[in-house]
Amino acid sequence: MRIGDVAEAAGVPAQTIRFYERRGLLPQPERAPNGYRDYDDSVLARLAFIRSGQAAGLTLVELGSVLDQRREGAVPCAHVQSLLLAKLDDVRARQRELATMAEELEGLIERSERLDPADCIDAETCHIIAAGN
Known part of the structure; x- marks a missing residue:
């Protein structure tokens, strides 16, 4: 072909x-x-x-490591399982980070609904996300 x-x-x-x-x-x-x-x-x-x-x-690097093991005559199943377990750990950590970010965004949105734009001063840039308000 x-x-x-x-x-x-x-x-x-x-x-x-x-x-x-x-x-x-x-x-x-x-x-x-x-x-x-x-x-x-x-x-x-x-x-x-x-x-x-x-x-x-x-990743392509990870897939290459699987292919390398196969080329060397090894059965790569245990290696693949370890890669997948590590990937799952990464995904779960990222989910926790995203949940924390979602809570922060929800808090900022709630804050934006309580604040009056007329009270926003130039020094704060934006009083919705200004620290300490």
């Missing part, structure tokens, strides 16, 4: 395929006599793996 065929079948731009090759996420394809890249069907499975990993929040 030529790169355009792979790109169309995988639903990604040809540039993405070239980028993944440079990053080592895809093996270098064979070259046809005319110099064009000639891919086998396994590249579609690899692209699906990359897309699924990214949908789970894994």
Whole structure:
């Protein structure tokens, strides 16, 4: 398959395929006599793996580490599980941060409803978010 065929079948731009090759996420394809890249069907499975990993929040570096383990003959399941657990911890921490931010925003909105714009002085810039009011 030529790169355009792979790109169309995988639903990604040809540039993405070239980028993944440079990053080592895809093996270098064979070259046809005319110099064009000639891919086998396994590249579609690899692209699906990359897309699924990214949908789970894994970075290209993390996905590369999984592929490296597989290339070295190891079964990467334990490594993948540790990556996913770390990602879940990150997501939960971010959720806590967002909940705190939501409370802060709700407080500022409530404050904005109580304050009179006529009382806002230039030194405060905005009395809704000015500290200590």
